[in-house]
Each structure stands twice: as structure tokens, then as C-alpha cells.
Amino acid sequence: GSGKLAQMFWEAGPQTLQAEFAGFLKREVEAGQLEIADIERAAAQFFCLLKGELHARQLCGCSAAPITQLEIDRHLTATVEFFLRAYASRRSAVGLSP
Template sequence: MSRSPARKPSKAAAPGRPKDLEKGAAILEAAKRLFTTQGFDGTSMDQVAAAAGVSKLTVYSHFGDKESLFAAGAKAYCEQQLPTTLFEPHPEVPLRERLLQVARAFFGMISSPEAVAGHRILCTPQMAQSPLPAMFWEAGPKRVQAAFSELLRARMAAGELQIDDVPRAAAQFLALLKGEPHARMVFGCCGSATRAEIDAHLAATVDLFLRAYAPR
């Protein structure tokens, strides 16, 4: 039986130039600041590059286009404000207190000036036909809902909750947390809620959720 010739080892692909993490972070910070103050349409990639101290080519090489840059900024902000560790079950913490911890962190994120400005941008008519809302949803709310759903499942396994549709319950909880105080912030009218009013709103939301999904 003839011996087949030895195969030459495949040549490894040449590694591309690694992205400069510091430049990427500077671009995201500049984009967040400009999108917040000037809106999406009022912000150009040239302006982002100048504010970040990099070339426009560098901005495009990191993020591709303005829509992707906006989505990346939203994702980075959500991950910074609501890290995965926030949704760990922590069974040693009473369930009500655990939900309040999540509620305070979530409301703190959505009520920041950057988040309110981003929400207003996404609600403008010109955004209706753009890919931005879907990109934002994937990068922010969908990730948060999925992580919170895992926390609920862990507490269900411990016998503390009874939920038939966990994703729906997670979405309900986060939507209720926004409530009237967040709407007042987005509309910029009727005055902002006081800290005491917000705390009462979050506690009432947690209690309502627990009454709905307490084991029967």
C-alpha cells in the first residue's frame, strides 16, 4: 500500500492589528456625549473622531457606521450600569430586598441624563424606519430582561416564586419600574419626582410583583 505524501501544515492566518482599547473607549465616551447633547442626526462621525482625538478611519474601523456606534454606546452603558453580577440570585438575601436592589439599579440607569436623552432620540419619527431601535433593543433591554429572568428562575427553584411565563414576568417588572416617574422625565414636564417619591414607587412595584407571583 503506497504511502500518501505528508500534508503540509496549514499556514495560520496572519493576525490583524489588535484594536486599541483606549481609543475604543475614548470613541464611545465622545459618542455618548455628542449623541446626548446634539442628537443622532446632529452628530457626525467627523465630530466623534475629533472629540475622541482619533482619525475618522479609526472610528469606522472600530464600529463600522454611526448606527453601530450608537448601539455599542448603549450596550456599554447598560453593561456598566447593570453588570451581570447584579442579577446573581444571592439566596442569602431576602427576596424582597433582592428585588429592591435590582429595582434601584435599573431605575438609576434609565433615569440618568444620558439614558433619557437616548430614549428621546429613539422615539423621534425619523428613527421609525431605521435599524437603530432594533439594535438598541438587542444591546440593552433584551440583555437585561434575559439576565433578570435567570434570577427569577433561581428564586422559583427555591420555592419563593410561582411564575408560568418567566420572560413575560421579567418584562412586566421592568416596565412597571419605569412607571410615571420615568415618563415625567422623558416628557420634561410636571416636574421630576422626589427621591422619596421614587423610593415609594419602587417599593410599591416590588410589592405588587410579589403579590402577583407569590407561591399559591
């Protein structure tokens, strides 16, 4: 059924990418750059943030005008900065200004 197909898609694409990102986060935690208690949850949070409102508007057909590259770039930058601030190690500023 469609549930099995959706599960296969999840395992072949998004789950693999999320697991790779979790591995990256684990290495950053071990290096003292990030402080994350639940790495798998943080990886899932990151991808939910990344999709964000722009993706939701497109899914709902609420986006009257095409999304510009500038909007996408601003969203990506804001998402990465938000995530890094949330999980930055107190010992490391992760390249962010206070």
C-alpha cells in the first residue's frame, strides 16, 4: 500500500540524510563545538526548521508569487544561525558574535 511506499521513501532518502547529519553533530559535540543532549532529536529539529514556513506555504498552495532565491538564502541563513545559537557550546562561540 501507500504506507509501505512512504516508509521506503523515508528510509531511502530523508532518514539517511538525517542520520548522516546526526553523525556530523555527534562529531561536533565530541570536538566541543556543540552541546547537544539528544543528537537524533536535534537532527530532526534542524530538518523541520529547514523546511519551515516557505515549504508549508507551498504545500498549502498559499504562495501567490514564486519564492525568490533571496528568500531561500535568508531562510537558510536564519535557520543555521538559530540552530547554532541553540546548541553552541558555552566554551566555543562557533564563530558567532555575541
